[in-house]
Ligand code: MF3
């Protein structure tokens with residue numbers, strides 16, 4: 001499929017959806033404490049999206065996914081299913097939220113720490129965030145998608161971490177996952193040319209150990225093969241005439 005260029009009216013709606021997704025992450029932080037279950041976090045997000053935002057949690061029933069958010073803990077890479085297990089001191093957890101408002105999607109995720117994380121976990125989370133920002137800063141008309149991946153890969157690997165290759169960022173709009181695939185590794189100058197009005201996500205998954213992953217028997221949860229820690233951050237990005245706009249920016253961010 002071809003990459004769509006969003007119209008001004010679609011961009012307006014994507015700004016709204018992006019802001020709502022960001023606000024869910026801002027709201028949920030206070031609840032990510034030792035003893036809370038990921039099911040409880042899912043219910044709080046679900047109720048907030050449905051009752052306060054009057055929006056739709058896009059993950060619920062998406063290809064059969066049973067919950068409203070993804071919660072990926074420690075060596076879980078992505079698509080973790082909320083459940084009855086309690087978070088404990090030292091855990092790290094990615095919460096990935098996608099909302100639909102007025103037919104358009106906003107998709108974003110953030111790492112949370114439960115109590116005090118290990119030095120390694122803290123470094124992994126920081127390097128992954130910095131890698132995502134470096135990738136996003138490559139975005140402007142005339143650049144190539146490979147420039148994003150190259151920036152992310154170079155930085156993560158310089159810090160002795162590895163990039164998961166099996167999952168990538170994606171175009172987004174009325175459709176949750178559309179063209180293009182946005183790889184988090186690659187070579188500068190390769191891939192599709194970036195044009196104004198494109199909207200896609202950047203969502204690198206970075207492992208502290210080897211890059212390899214496996215799918216759990218639940219058919220959703222992706223974990224590192226070597227059980228090393230993994231981190232991920234995600235933003236939905238609009239390509240503007242001279243650069244980018246982060247549609248899912250939180251108030252704590254300056255990018
Ligand atoms: N939000 C994820 C992404 O970034 C997709 C989750 S799909 C689900 O693309 F079904 F697992 F929720």
Ligand code: CO
Nearest residue numbers: 107201203234
């Ligand atoms: Co996404």
Ligand code: CO
Nearest residue numbers: 096107108234
């Ligand atoms: Co997401």
